[in-house]
Amino acid sequence: MELKLSILIVEDEEKIRIGLRDFLEFRGYGVTEACDGMEARQRVAEGDFDIILLDLMLPKVSGEELCRQWRQSDLQVPIIMLTAKGQEKDKITGLNLGADDYITKPFSLEELHARIQAVLRRTDPARKVGQTFEFGHWQVDIAGLKIRSDNQKLEISKREGEILQYFAAHPHRIISREELYGKVWGETMTELGTRTVDMHIAKLRSKIEGNAPEPRIIKTVRGAGYQYGG
Numbered sequence: 703m704e705l706k707l708s709i710l711i712v713e714d715e716e717k718i719r720i721g722l723r724d725f726l727e728f729r730g731y732g733v734t735e736a737c738d739g740m741e742a743r744q745r746v747a748e749g750d751f752d753i754i755l756l757d758l759m760l761p762k763v764s765g766e767e768l769c770r771q772w773r774q775s776d777l778q779v780p781i782i783m784l785t786a787k788g789q790e791k792d793k794i795t796g797l798n799l800g801a802d803d804y805i806t807k808p809f810s811l812e813e814l815h816a817r818i819q820a821v822l823r824r825t826d827p828a829r830k831v832g833q834t835f836e837f838g839h840w841q842v843d844i845a846g847l848k849i850r851s852d853n854q855k856l857e858i859s860k861r862e863g864e865i866l867q868y869f870a871a872h873p874h875r876i877i878s879r880e881e882l883y884g885k886v887w888g889e890t891m892t893e894l895g896t897r898t899v900d901m902h903i904a905k906l907r908s909k910i911e912g913n914a915p916e917p918r919i920i921k922t923v924r925g926a927g928y929q930y931g932g
């Protein structure tokens with residue numbers, strides 16, 4: 703039931719591309735490679751990626767051009783630009799074109815990984831569900847840290863809001879504790895992480911499910927995780 707996040711690496715320098723691929727595969731991501739702009743365009747047309755690492759200087763079609771076209775065609779996949787050292791102007795261009803972040807070469811793989819996690823955390827649920835959304839019979843207001851039903855209004859913590867947002871962005875899907883901890887907390891799972899997730903879910907349930915004997919809004923899927931809207 704493990705779900706791999708999929709990353710597209712667009713980089714023409716083979717050494718860098720292979721280094722990135724090996725590192726990210728080792729970290730548990732599903733990796734697809736493209737070595738020029740045309741191939742990148744093809745891969746994006748065929749595949750469904752969670753994030754794109756996009757080198758700026760590419761043969762055939764530049765990273766800049768790709769980024770512009772993808773955003774114009776309303777592609778919502780987060781993009782991290784890989785820029786060469788000192789190209790201050792390129793970073794700004796990249797962000798203006800709709801990239802979510804950039805990282806300057808040479809970069810450490812750990813730093814890149816941290817950026818990837820940060821971008822995924824920041825963009826994924828928010829893009830899909832926005833700042834206010836329905837959750838069961840509740841209306842959630844993330845910015846105001848409130849949930850409201852026909853006859854109740856309750857406060858939630860920022861973290862609780864992020865959890866609800868993540869579930870709302872992935873309805874019907876079974877979400878493991880690992881995934882939730884990775885996406886909402888931005889951490890790799892530990893024993894403490896498991897308890898932290900369960901505690902937060904228990905607290906959220908006491909708010910949104912009241913005293914219902916069996917949770918109906920956020921369900922437990924034995925041995926797999928949690929599910930909203932199942």
Ligand code: CA
Pocket residue numbers: 713714715757758759760
């Ligand atoms: Ca290049």
